Amino acid sequence: MTGQTLDVDAERLRETFESYAGIGATGDGGLHRLALSEADRAARDRFVSDLRALGLSVRVDELGNVFGRRAGRDAEAAPVLIGSHLDSQPYGGRYDGQLGVLVALETLRRFEELGVETDRPVEIVDWTNEEGSRFQPSMMGSGVYAGAHDAEAMLARTDRDGVSVGEALGRIDYDGDAPCEPPEAGVHAFLELHVEQGPTLDDRGLSVGVVDGVYGLAWLRAVVEGEADHAGPTPMHARRDALAAATDAVGEIQRLPNRLSADAVATVGEFRVEPDSINVVPGRATFTVDLRSEDDGVVDRGIERTRAELDAACERHGVEYELERLSRHRPVAFAARVRAAADRAVDATGVPATHLVSGAGHDAQHLQSVTDAGMLFVPSVDGRTHAEAEFTEWEDCLAGARAFANATLDLATAD
Amino acid sequence: MTGQTLDVDAERLRETFESYAGIGATGDGGLHRLALSEADRAARDRFVSDLRALGLSVRVDELGNVFGRRAGRDAEAAPVLIGSHLDSQPYGGRYDGQLGVLVALETLRRFEELGVETDRPVEIVDWTNEEGSRFQPSMMGSGVYAGAHDAEAMLARTDRDGVSVGEALGRIDYDGDAPCEPPEAGVHAFLELHVEQGPTLDDRGLSVGVVDGVYGLAWLRAVVEGEADHAGPTPMHARRDALAAATDAVGEIQRLPNRLSADAVATVGEFRVEPDSINVVPGRATFTVDLRSEDDGVVDRGIERTRAELDAACERHGVEYELERLSRHRPVAFAARVRAAADRAVDATGVPATHLVSGAGHDAQHLQSVTDAGMLFVPSVDGRTHAEAEFTEWEDCLAGARAFANATLDLATAD
Numbered sequence: 001m002t003g004q005t006l007d008v009d010a011e012r013l014r015e016t017f018e019s020y021a022g023i024g025a026t027g028d029g030g031l032h033r034l035a036l037s038e039a040d041r042a043a044r045d046r047f048v049s050d051l052r053a054l055g056l057s058v059r060v061d062e063l064g065n066v067f068g069r070r071a072g073r074d075a076e077a078a079p080v081l082i083g084s085h086l087d088s089q090p091y092g093g094r095y096d097g098q099l100g101v102l103v104a105l106e107t108l109r110r111f112e113e114l115g116v117e118t119d120r121p122v123e124i125v126d127w128t129n130e131e132g133s134r135f136q137p138s139m140m141g142s143g144v145y146a147g148a149h150d151a152e153a154m155l156a157r158t159d160r161d162g163v164s165v166g167e168a169l170g171r172i173d174y175d176g177d178a179p180c181e182p183p184e185a186g187v188h189a190f191l192e193l194h195v196e197q198g199p200t201l202d203d204r205g206l207s208v209g210v211v212d213g214v215y216g217l218a219w220l221r222a223v224v225e226g227e228a229d230h231a232g233p234t235p236m237h238a239r240r241d242a243l244a245a246a247t248d249a250v251g252e253i254q255r256l257p258n259r260l261s262a263d264a265v266a267t268v269g270e271f272r273v274e275p276d277s278i279n280v281v282p283g284r285a286t287f288t289v290d291l292r293s294e295d296d297g298v299v300d301r302g303i304e305r306t307r308a309e310l311d312a313a314c315e316r317h318g319v320e321y322e323l324e325r326l327s328r329h330r331p332v333a334f335a336a337r338v339r340a341a342a343d344r345a346v347d348a349t350g351v352p353a354t355h356l357v358s359g360a361g362h363d364a365q366h367l368q369s370v371t372d373a374g375m376l377f378v379p380s381v382d383g384r385t386h387a388e389a390e391f392t393e394w395e396d397c398l399a400g401a402r403a404f405a406n407a408t409l410d411l412a413t414a415d
Numbered sequence: 416m417t418g419q420t421l422d423v424d425a426e427r428l429r430e431t432f433e434s435y436a437g438i439g440a441t442g443d444g445g446l447h448r449l450a451l452s453e454a455d456r457a458a459r460d461r462f463v464s465d466l467r468a469l470g471l472s473v474r475v476d477e478l479g480n481v482f483g484r485r486a487g488r489d490a491e492a493a494p495v496l497i498g499s500h501l502d503s504q505p506y507g508g509r510y511d512g513q514l515g516v517l518v519a520l521e522t523l524r525r526f527e528e529l530g531v532e533t534d535r536p537v538e539i540v541d542w543t544n545e546e547g548s549r550f551q552p553s554m555m556g557s558g559v560y561a562g563a564h565d566a567e568a569m570l571a572r573t574d575r576d577g578v579s580v581g582e583a584l585g586r587i588d589y590d591g592d593a594p595c596e597p598p599e600a601g602v603h604a605f606l607e608l609h610v611e612q613g614p615t616l617d618d619r620g621l622s623v624g625v626v627d628g629v630y631g632l633a634w635l636r637a638v639v640e641g642e643a644d645h646a647g648p649t650p651m652h653a654r655r656d657a658l659a660a661a662t663d664a665v666g667e668i669q670r671l672p673n674r675l676s677a678d679a680v681a682t683v684g685e686f687r688v689e690p691d692s693i694n695v696v697p698g699r700a701t702f703t704v705d706l707r708s709e710d711d712g713v714v715d716r717g718i719e720r721t722r723a724e725l726d727a728a729c730e731r732h733g734v735e736y737e738l739e740r741l742s743r744h745r746p747v748a749f750a751a752r753v754r755a756a757a758d759r760a761v762d763a764t765g766v767p768a769t770h771l772v773s774g775a776g777h778d779a780q781h782l783q784s785v786t787d788a789g790m791l792f793v794p795s796v797d798g799r800t801h802a803e804a805e806f807t808e809w810e811d812c813l814a815g816a817r818a819f820a821n822a823t824l825d826l827a828t829a830d
């Protein structure tokens with residue numbers, strides 16, 4: 001720290017936020033700005049123009065990640081990287097992602113108008129396709145940057161209309177030339193502010209959370225195969241009803257967290273039957289399972305128990321199943337150095353805060369494999385997210401912005 | 416009866432069946448001949464041509480039902496009506512419907528070549544849109560004929576592409592001029608042969624079933640409304656998971672028949688969640704319930720219990736629901752006179768047979784409100800139906816055809 005506490009320009013941050021929130025705004029106060037859509041292009045254009053107005057040197061990489069670099073006293077030093085994402089969920093909220101980018105922008109604007117010289121360069125970033133709604137996987141831009149995914153493979157991923165990421169980048173003129181990778185000097189630290197997307201801070205009446213890490217996660221898909229039969233003349237005992245087995249298993253899977261740990265969550269989010277006809281006994285049922293915990297052993301046990309519940313339910317109903325592992329993320333612990341900088345900033349700005357672990361995935365978790373990463377959360381009222389009703393009190397946004405600006409200054413100061 | 420037992424021409428029936436089964440055949444031995452499709456037109460054209468070759472007088476009514484009339488000694492007498500439907504389920508079986516029409520055709524061919532003179536006229540019919548896959552409701556042509564539905568309203572029903580029944584009839588040139596109603600003299604009796612679509616006859620090794628009636632039926636749709644939340648950061652206790660409540664209720668609903676009666680069946684055939692996303696707690700779940708029993712009081716109790724299970728499950732999970740009644744058919748008892756004619760024919764032909772009640776709906780149930788109706792079933796191997804694998808042993812088809820021809824002759828003989 002410089003010994004001096006930075007404030008932010010509340011009015012400017014608010015105006016900027018409202019203005020960006022108008023790009024792809026929905027009628028109900030939300031945001032519909034899918035990755036690489038025309039709305040995303042408009043938000044990116046505005047972002048690039050704001051970076052240039054600040055005198056930053058802008059570069060766009062091959063995945064469309066947009067960076068703006070502010071020089072430090074040591075022009076060759078590894079930069080501090082700050083930012084989040086400008087894309088949204090379909091009919092999602094206006095805080096998710098965008099708030100973190102604009103708080104980072106306000107931080108650099110404040111540095112500029114106060115003439116703050118940092119020891120290290122500071123780079124601001126808008127990561128491409130964090131949401132994963134249009135193109136899978138989520139956290140795509142940061143994942144390629146961190147080496148978790150191959151750039152060519154990601155550029156070839158297509159949306160439902162068969163448009164690839166590469167084509168979509170070209171259409172909106174964000175198919176950049178820079179390689180998608182950390183600079184040669186490395187990255188000194190990454191810091192991201194985001195809405196919590198859960199109820200903890202709101203329940204406890206706190207403004208800021210210092211994030212210690214991200215839950216481990218498993219995504220599974222179960223396909224239960226029975227036999228389709230006419231709903232009328234087929235007696236109950238003669239059925240091999242895929243839905244009956246699936247609902248039995250799902251009921252038990254949803255009760256797993258009670259038996260695993262206090263922090264575990266289990267969600268069945270997708271659920272489909274075939275032929276999906278009112279008078280036909282379902283021959284196939286397909287559903288997904290999302291298991292998360294701070295403790296990776298709990299996630300492993302959750303997978304085992306899911307299989308055991310499917311075994312039992314399918315045995316009872318005389319049907320078969322297959323269980324596919326779609327995704328598996330080990331828990332991430334953020335760097336002590338970044339958490340400490342966040343703690344100092346929280347203390348210096350007098351913000352009511354706590355530590356917590358993120359149940360949701362974030363770009364920062366990829367960055368932890370490249371550098372020391374960390375996050376600050378601000379509350380989500382009632383935990384609502386990925387919906388137009390997503391809301392954060394403005395005072396909490398400001399408290400988070402103050403802590404973020406000070407933590408960034410701290411990290412950019414050589415020690 | 417004439418005292419003499421009719422046989423059918425097994426070779427001709429088989430050739431005719433194979434030939435019709437080629438119109439809209441699927442690669443896996445099934446039939447894809449949706450109502451009023453080009454394949455349905457081709458089957459109808461073939462049917463009309465076969466009726467004309469027999470010298471029958473053909474008429475097409477405003478719903479596209481196709482009739483062929485063979486005169487009786489008393490030209491003014493109320494005719495005996497026989498037949499079924501030529502449309503199929505999507506990728507359905509080749510026996511469902513078609514077998515009944517072609518057995519009726521073979522019956523009239525046999526009458527013709529033997530010079531059989533019946534006291535009453537005999538009319539053969541192909542009912543429009545029995546399946547209800549493309550246009551709802553099912554049993555449409557027979558329903559209008561019986562006065563259960565309004566012709567204009569049915570002609571205005573549309574498929575998924577917005578094409579109305581009236582337009583579709585025009586496109587295949589089956590928008591007939593005749594009013595869709597019974598003749599002025601009335602109908603003396605209606606007889607239909609159909610595959611059982613359940614396992615009873617196959618399980619018991621019998622060739623023919625004389626159908627005593629059709630189950631009562633209720634179709635319900637439940638919409639469970641909770642709240643969509645992020646699957647990661649939303650603790651289990653803070654969720655209002657629509658799917659969790661729906662699966663609890665569905666599990667209980669599927670167990671209802673055990674508590675209601677030996678013959679009752681309960682099926683959840685459609686099941687959907689929204690937003691149907693792997694990392695989002697479902698905010699809405701929609702499912703249908705199909706309840707059937709011979710005893711209408713059991714169906715009523717099933718509806719009550721469905722509501723009670725939804726009350727309990729939704730209360731437990733803190734969500735709301737609405738339950739809509741989509742359809743309700745009272746049980747139908749077929750006429751003693753037609754059942755007796757069927758029994759005599761079964762006895763005369765020495766076919767191993769039993770009596771049973773149909774769990775599936777059939778055109779004959781509408782006809783029971785117009786005249787004395789009845790049905791003969793032949794087995795469905797393993798009860799399979801509405802699938803390409805639907806199968807009936809050819810010997811059983813023949814046994815059914817013999818019984819059908821003799822029962823038709825019996826009914827067409829004045830007594």
